[in-house]
Amino acid sequence: MSSAAPCLCARLRQGTRRLSAHYDAALAPLGINIAQYSLLRNIGALAPVSLTDLGRATSLERSTIGRNVRVLQRDGLVAAVRSDGDQRAACIELTPAGRDCLRRALPLWQRCQREIRDRLGPERVDTLLDVLSAL
Amino acid sequence: MSSAAPCLCARLRQGTRRLSAHYDAALAPLGINIAQYSLLRNIGALAPVSLTDLGRATSLERSTIGRNVRVLQRDGLVAAVRSDGDQRAACIELTPAGRDCLRRALPLWQRCQREIRDRLGPERVDTLLDVLSAL
DNA sequence: CATGGATGCGAGTATATACCCGCATCGCGG
DNA sequence: CCGCGATGCGGGTATATACTCGCATCCATG
Numbered sequence: 001m002s003s004a005a006p007c008l009c010a011r012l013r014q015g016t017r018r019l020s021a022h023y024d025a026a027l028a029p030l031g032i033n034i035a036q037y038s039l040l041r042n043i044g045a046l047a048p049v050s051l052t053d054l055g056r057a058t059s060l061e062r063s064t065i066g067r068n069v070r071v072l073q074r075d076g077l078v079a080a081v082r083s084d085g086d087q088r089a090a091c092i093e094l095t096p097a098g099r100d101c102l103r104r105a106l107p108l109w110q111r112c113q114r115e116i117r118d119r120l121g122p123e124r125v126d127t128l129l130d131v132l133s134a135l
Numbered sequence: 136m137s138s139a140a141p142c143l144c145a146r147l148r149q150g151t152r153r154l155s156a157h158y159d160a161a162l163a164p165l166g167i168n169i170a171q172y173s174l175l176r177n178i179g180a181l182a183p184v185s186l187t188d189l190g191r192a193t194s195l196e197r198s199t200i201g202r203n204v205r206v207l208q209r210d211g212l213v214a215a216v217r218s219d220g221d222q223r224a225a226c227i228e229l230t231p232a233g234r235d236c237l238r239r240a241l242p243l244w245q246r247c248q249r250e251i252r253d254r255l256g257p258e259r260v261d262t263l264l265d266v267l268s269a270l
Numbered sequence: 271c272a273t274g275g276a277t278g279c280g281a282g283t284a285t286a287t288a289c290c291c292g293c294a295t296c297g298c299g300g
Numbered sequence: 301c302c303g304c305g306a307t308g309c310g311g312g313t314a315t316a317t318a319c320t321c322g323c324a325t326c327c328a329t330g
Binding site: 018023129130 | 140141151153155176193194
Binding site for chain 2: 314315316317318319320324325326
């Protein structure tokens, strides 16, 4: 029986792909996806921030952060700033274009959040967040 | 307020990364990860199966399936079979090594499933599966 | 039977993600 | 002050994933 049970991880991955596609589609007019939006939000909240700290905040590998930030940097949404202290740290902050992108993305993102909340109901959303935290 | 609310998608992605890492670590002794295990299970259940049908079964892009299957094929876990009908279909099935890998992976996977179920409790697991289906 | 739309795939390209290695810098202990 | 472990990053490599394009095959219709 248990060998026929659904794989929790596979289901979670599948749900994540589907939900990400939904958010990605909503953000597409701005040329960013949900991973980038999330990273931009984190940078905006923590800036100026080092790649290592960004990795800690997002639970992402530092090297992953580096590559993802590079894309945002290429697109002019974030920029490196001179760090006063540690010369190793590559401190990152939003550019005006990045702030503008975040601002315009907000309603699109909120719409996605609302849609999901409406579809699932507030209780199940809260349960989901709770379970994800416990994961 | 809502702009400060947690991003459901980001949380889901984060939880998926964490859970996947857990399953990946458990399956590492067999040289496969959870995505490959899941794909192998699907192939085992549907074989002989075309890439397109595999994609439908897993909600993955057909081109993604093609690339993922290629890795399994390179590792000798799956093989293409002559299709009696449509000459376009690249019918895939498990090799004996693939079946053996699945067999040995089963207890490792079950252990992961049990750990998660123990950590979350059966109700929350069921709720999670329910929510993911509704996503 | 011939042709054109539908379908199945592969390849190109791009991002997300992780792991490992090597380099540069930092800071502490001698 | 000097050296060595700790820390921060970039690059290499690999897989997962998606989108697009082009090719081959299929099939229904004329």
